[in-house]
Amino acid sequence: MKQSESFFLMPALLACFALAPVANVANAAPANFEVDDEHFSMVFEIMHIGYAPVMGMFRKVEGEFVYDEETRELASGRLTFKSKSVFTNHEKRDDHLTGKDFLNTSKYPDITFTITNFETTGESTGVVTGELNMLGQTNPVELDVTLNKAAEYPIGHEKYTLGISAQTTLKRSDWDMTYGLDPALVGDEVNLRFGFEAIKDSGWF
Template sequence: MNLPNMTAHLACTAAFPALLAMTPVVSAEPSRFTVDSEHFSMAFEIMHIGYAPVIGMFREVEGEFVYDEETGELNSGTLVFQSESVFTNHKKRDDHLRAEDFLDSENYPEITFTLTDFEPTGENAGKVTGDLTMLGQTNPVVLDVTLNKSAVYPIGHEDFTLGISAETTLKRSDWGMTYGLDPALVGDEVRLRFGFEANRDSGWF
């Protein structure tokens, strides 16, 4: 190889890594994930007469969302809670929570959260904004979300699975739930904490 050809060859070789770096990466298609209701926990805390928080949960929930694993974009999603499934380990209190003073489960059996926006705040964290519909009223809510793990499940179904934590604080009076606010028997602020697994639907495209 003569000198001019060798020089051209070396120049092309040096430029090849830079060319690769500038080539756009084709991202994977977004996938639908279904919430695993057997591995879902949602706890709420609300103050009782200023003494101590009452801690409860909803035991029945369904949900799904569309997530792009390559780009980290969360495109859409919905969680649906059955209001009658509220549980605080006290039957009389749970019956009251299902009644008209609070959740009015007979007329409003579902509490729905629908995702409207997602803003990444870190490598595995972000803020999810969504519309929360309860008692026939809809208001925006922002959740602080952390992706704990994403991997093929090691046992059982062996699907690709996401593990997620989320939390937020809201005021129940924003949805017209004002029982016990005056006098201050039941707090207005409600702290919500979520932890759940969601499995990728391999049959969706």
């Protein structure tokens, strides 16, 4: 695998729980929401030798959180990415990313983002703070989040659903992922963008 082959990043955080206030609150009370893995997208991009960003994603993710729409309190939550599911549409590069130079998936199969705090910044925006665990190390991460929609789903499951977008920028070197930094073959900064739907658990009390 060439050194110039690029990397991914994160988690996800994933998540990435864009839990902002809701104008019309339905059944206001703390409720459990599960991330719909069929409607979850996370795109990462990182510069390749300064020429152009390489983009990729993680294809397997699961998560849930407890959120009170009336008080705008995010009580808890976690997002877990399966590191081996990284995908950049290039088989050799993906094999490199799952190896010891980057994700080391055989030793660290999960990348987790655990929520620690949430603050609203506008009518439909906020900042989620959490702890990102990757490669056996944990560092704080902040996500800028937007609540796009909160309503009963119009088709399929027809359950109350939140539609969320989020983004952040990380430095992979903060997790001691330093392959390709010297010389500058693979960038340090990783831009992350998330979009997902989260379904309210009707059995939550």
